[in-house]
Amino acid sequence: MQMHKHEKIWLTLSSAMIIGFLLIAGYQTFALELGPPSHKETIDPQKVDETAPFDEPGVYQTGENEYEVVMTLQIFSFTPNEIEIPAGSEVTFTMTSKDVTHGFQIAGTNVNAMVMPGYIQKIKQTFNEPGEYLILCNEYCGAGHQMMSTTITVK
């Protein structure tokens, strides 16, 4: 294939950039455990209320400064809501949907995950800064989608 010298340089740089992105993404995912939420457990979406742990949604302390929030999402609310946790805690959110697809986003953080019926999703976040964070649903889920929100207060 005949190519101009400049084009070869350009394409080499392009490839290097693309591979660079790839390597950084890979390093973050596998070495730093910063991969995207990808939990693989399934659950019968019609029996969420009877299936542990979602039969008792709530905030559970699992260690020093460690919490698990077992949460169901349903039109157009989060259970439990208005959560409170102490500053500096690491919180694992374990979630599923009781109806349609929802999104779980905490504005101002990197917490963002799809929560779908039939699947259990998990995402972890450490809250160092005290404040009242806005949790909202970011996947269209019906007529009241714009009202689907709650807060998490870090004290």
Next chain:
Amino acid sequence: MSIALNLKNKANKVMGINPEDARISKSYFTVTFVALLVGGILGLLQGLNRAGLLELPSWLNYYQVLTAHGLLLILVFTAFFTIGYFYSVLSHNLDGLLPKVRKMVWIGFGMKMVGFVLAVIPILMNDATVMYTFYPPMAASPMFYIGLVFIVLGVWMAAFGAFIQVANWRKRNKGTHLPILSFFATGVFVLLFFSSIPVAIEVFMIIPWSFGWMETINVMLSRTLFWAFGHTLVNIWYLTAISAWYVIVPKVIGGRRFSDMLTRVVIILLVILNIPGGFHHQIIDPGISEAVKFMHVFMSLAVGFPSLMTAYAMFAVFERTGRKKGAKGLFGWFKKLPWGDVRFLAPMIAMIAFIPAGAGGIVQTTNQLDQVAHNTLWITGHFHLTLGMTVALTFFGVSYWLVPYVSGRILTTKMNKFGVFQTILWTVGMSLMAVAMHLVGLLGSPRRTSYSTYGDHATALGWDPYLIFLAIGGTILIIAVLMQVFAVFHLMFRAPKGESEFLIAEEEENATKTPFWTERWSRTILIMLIIVAMAYVIPVVDFIGDPGSPPWRTW
């Protein structure tokens, strides 16, 4: 037979397009720009609502409007332009359309219109407020999905018509390369056909379920099938747009094309690499392992390579042409470009917009960064840049000469000025809107959400200033929409009669001969299918047997 064909061929070249072929393109363009008009007005309603400036009446809710806006602009506007444009190409390049092909594309047109009406009625009746993505387990009225089936079938008719036209020409011209724009057309129709297979499977899963004959549906499988199509659609527009950049823009600026061979390599790469990109819409989904997601970062980023090849090619053409016209210095060629010609200005801005738009795409496809942007208004900003600027402005630039060409009319100096002004307005409006969307998205404002302060939460109140800019951008934009629609219908029915030229640049001088393997579409398609299999078999097999969901109506 062959003498007759030859005569027809000559007549075609001299007298412009065959009137019957012209009617096809004109009909497709009519639908395209009506869709833009209606979609644009709906867009404005959304923009004003999101800024808290407009409350929609109770009989028309935000999500109905958004479903229609998405469907009209992502599907109707793009698909109809693409088909109308490439059919004029096939007619011009390949000795006029065969009567059989003409009939097929008309049947396709009818099926798409029927499908569209079937899909729109339930949207208007608030029975299909499910967005253009219609993710199960939200279930619309079955009529909506039946409409989608007709649309897919209509697209297939157009694709098969194109394949027959191309195959027939190749039989008559053994050993000749397919003309470059028809080569693009083939790539586009191959992608249209293969990518609509997964969504057709999805819809055939949904229909019995929406009628209640099946109790549950596999949610992740449906979603994955949708994005195998949805993402490829994006690259179909992109391939359509770059066909104008590689072939038409050089002609407008008085230059020659970039290397024929590399152009064809870019097309082949885009066809091969495209479909697996769909997974980057599912980066934060459950049910897919991190390893599979990581493989897909690679699959998505791979498309960046032909795009960067294109970037090089465009600037090389500009520079060469400028130098030939006597440009000096490193950037002298810049001044030699015909900035006052809308047929250049619009696609040029489209290309420039693709620099930030492409960079944004690379950001979003990288797993960890997507986690910040996913489902926020950042994404909406991203595709108003890619689709609303890069693709739309290229289409507009083409429309300013192709519509007069198929209508036997000319683009006057006055209309050209009008077009330049329209292009600038569009650029200002869309940039304001897209920048505002990107920024407010980073602050967390979600997409597909009507105006909400979330109980006057301070974070949400902080978004308001950006949303005002979104509304201002949208207001400027609607003026540009109206102007564009006016321009198209003026050029179709009112502009002075006359001969226009089909703009195709010639190959560069002393070009190396393009090797013939590029014509082997069967091999290209085979490699494409292997890559699709590599990408999809593992996750799809993984989803099978996952617990299903009953239908829901939540609006």
